[in-house]
Amino acid sequence: MSTMHRLGILLSGRGSNFIAIADSVAAGRIPNAEISVVISNKADAPGLAAASARNLTALAIEANGRKRAEHDAAIVAALREHRVDLVCLAGYMRLLSPSFIQAFPQRILNIHPSLLPAFPGLDAQHQAFEYGIKIAGCTVHFVDEQLDHGVIVLQRAIPVEESDDAQTLSARILEQEHIAYTEAIKRVLSGEYVIEGRRFRKR
Numbered sequence: 001m002s003t004m005h006r007l008g009i010l011l012s013g014r015g016s017n018f019i020a021i022a023d024s025v026a027a028g029r030i031p032n033a034e035i036s037v038v039i040s041n042k043a044d045a046p047g048l049a050a051a052s053a054r055n056l057t058a059l060a061i062e063a064n065g066r067k068r069a070e071h072d073a074a075i076v077a078a079l080r081e082h083r084v085d086l087v088c089l090a091g092y093m094r095l096l097s098p099s100f101i102q103a104f105p106q107r108i109l110n111i112h113p114s115l116l117p118a119f120p121g122l123d124a125q126h127q128a129f130e131y132g133i134k135i136a137g138c139t140v141h142f143v144d145e146q147l148d149h150g151v152i153v154l155q156r157a158i159p160v161e162e163s164d165d166a167q168t169l170s171a172r173i174l175e176q177e178h179i180a181y182t183e184a185i186k187r188v189l190s191g192e193y194v195i196e197g198r199r200f201r202k203r
């Protein structure tokens with residue numbers, strides 16, 4: 001019997017990427033995986049309520065004025081308690097401290113709504129739209145100690161249409177995000193890859 005992979009999801013808001021992952025897990029599109037815990041730094045995040053509604057373990061771990069390293073240590077402790085082996089950031093709007101990243105080496109994924117390395121940081125879709133890009137997209141990457149920087153697992157691209165505004169473009173990028181995250185998790189959990197420098201490729 002193959003071992004179950006235990007996912008930990010971190011989110012700060014709406015949680016549509018979390019919901020897409022949860023739907024994929026429930027439908028068997030991510031084989032041998034379960035969501036062990038969903039954690040938010042915001043107690044009122046709609047994504048956290050969605051996790052509770054699905055009868056998943058949903059924890060609010062707020063910073064409450066604590067230093068980043070201390071807050072992160074509490075999150076790492078919760079992830080370990082739930083024996084998480086892959087952490088998925090899904091709209092988690094806080095930088096991770098080095099000790100968090102070192103606690104899960106090449107085991108933290110993030111999704112970002114641009115074709116990195118273009119438009120890291122906040123509001124990437126608006127930045128990209130205002131810049132006048134013609135091809136938009138999203139990136140799933142491993143998290144390292146630089147913002148929106150780690151090894152890229154996959155990207156999905158879409159053309160910007162003449163009729164787009166920043167909102168319609170964001171919505172179409174989001175559709176791609178939902179497809180991309182499931183695919184990226186599947187690839188990583190398969191273990192059938194090598195990382196050479198910055199290159200992630202099938203083994």
Ligand code: GAR
Pocket residue numbers: 011012013014015016017018047090091092111112113121122123124148174177
């Ligand atoms: C998503 O578009 C995600 O790519 C982005 O936040 C949104 C969260 O939406 N993340 C970042 O910008 C990280 N730098 P969701 O809560 O509906 O998944």
